[in-house]
Amino acid sequence: MNQKELWEYFGREILNSKLGDEKKKYLSFLSCTWYDGEKYDPSFNSYEDLIKITKGYVALGGGGLALFGTASLFTWPDHFEQLIDKFSDKTPIDRTRFLDDSCYRGTYGFCFSTTLGSVLHELFHTFDLGHTEYGIMNRGFDDIYKFFTVNSETGVSDTLSKAFKNKIEFKEEFEAEKLSERLQNVSRKKHFSIIKKYDETDDTFLSKSCAIVLYYHKWFNQNEESKKYVLSFDKTSKFISATNGIRVVEIRNLINEMVLIDWTFEGKILKIYFQLPDEYSKYYNLDHLLVVEDSSGNILKNIL
Template structure:
């Protein structure tokens, strides 16, 4: 009998504070399965810097486990103990060196006290909101890193600031309630760019505290459209450098990591007569936590230049965040909710107005991330890389049939992994000219994707050689719905190109759109 860690090599090095550990017990006897196969636990000892940090029970189901661990800077030794059988995992945590960061903002209207809506007797204070939002940001770091690793792009994530900034808006509560989503996005974005925490290398996730569900007749809504009509200040919109969200679901977000999995599995029913139900028709506290946090991940994807995809996080796969972070075995929401669409109405993500800059294109990362030295473990870099890749391939094979919607399509994963906020890459400055869109690039292109109206995926190409050889006619024909076979992204449905992006090896992003009058691709200003 042995304990096997399925998703992390030993040792592992990360630059984000929370890791997800997935494992199981193998080679057990029939007696062990009879006694512990249905539901049992193992013991986790967490040591850092030579002292025991904590000891806790980890719940298992079917002799499998999945847990979230908060790391301390430096070496973390995680020792698992099941019936006297032990195994240890070494995880090194170092602070990220990426200058491009994601900032969290809590927006308070000029006439509001800052408290968000929630059940009676729950802590809805500004301080509680900051705790919930910060933990949510850290969880998204973990999900991005783990899901990119699932797709073969390494366990890397965006750099998140450890504070939640307070923006005292000039807008009144009523103005926030009556403004349309796009205008509210623009107004909040403009205020952020005029505030003291403006920074040209930041993207922002902002949360509007005044979202309010108003149901005076205490009816039980029969559809989400009806729920939205009774919700003031509801928004979930991302693009450029800003994702803006309402806070009607914030009360379901925990303040401490130890409560995350319990909350995701919480089957308590939401009283839709008094509180907004944004749970993808599940009607539970756990479902609302999963869907609302997942929607932040989806809109963050738009901020990282991702369009809508046929499957995965950039479709409706974000609803399945509970499946991804726990041992929950329910049917994935994303496979049975075709009536639900991302971004509420599948519209193009908004672009910022000309008078403030939330789309950033300056600077190239010049620093290389530092890696800790594992002097006590004799393993060559090539062997470690081989074992890491082997573990990833095997784990992905084992989990591919689960149906969990938290994954990235290949073009989304490629574009995401190359972002300056995700990866530090020194630009080679080997300037090239991309003939198909008549644009100079600072270095070789990595991925080119074209999209139809609504930012919906049409086709993509990868690799400098293939992309540089493209002509504008090829893009227009492929974007017009021709079946192009197996090359690139293989457009297999009719569609008309409306927009697209190119990302270079160093993370520079060029946005383009289709000019119907000129019948040509132009660079978006």
């Protein structure tokens, strides 16, 4: 089964079990993931080669479920007190025995950093975040160790103060919606490809629009569910109306949910109306998704 099929299968299993609840979100780890190191060949030169010999590999999140394989948990700590030591672990990964999920960096510490960051990235998708050019919602999650460590005091400091140039571009056709609705969509898929990325000091952050989406999100606030509101978009006039006040407007690529343009409104005076500017008309087509959040965490998604 591929990642999408695993996500759909176990999503249904969860929803049909006594644990199932549309008002819950699930962070799940697939215990049957298995890396067949006997099939490893030194000629393998891409991450995709390693995934091909890994059964039950998955790192996918959205709607109500974030699901992950367990082939790299050998690099994770057993106790919280081991956290820094695990990030600092320079032990090389033996690919004949274990999956190297370290973003081509090859050590236990980096594998832990990439996989823990990936968990956070996918979990954020369940809270309606899209992809961004930089930061956690791009490939910044590879370097999540930077959030926990201080360069001058850790064994991974000197060479890690700069981001690595060889990265993996992470794209997924996966929008956030209810788990039951997501399971009805059978056309989602995920792509990886090697890209070049220039040196950065730190990319373990959320973009402004992502942070505001989380700040007003219903999952992190106690708002009256029964309160009536209007949150609408008129395709002809490109007018957005929100009786509770607009907080975030994003235009995303429909395929990979990359945030292309965003507007945020943080003032005390509520923004009740907003018209998409004519200067961005090239995005107003079926290839792009409009995402709007109001002050009460209500979210509107509409294909432009």
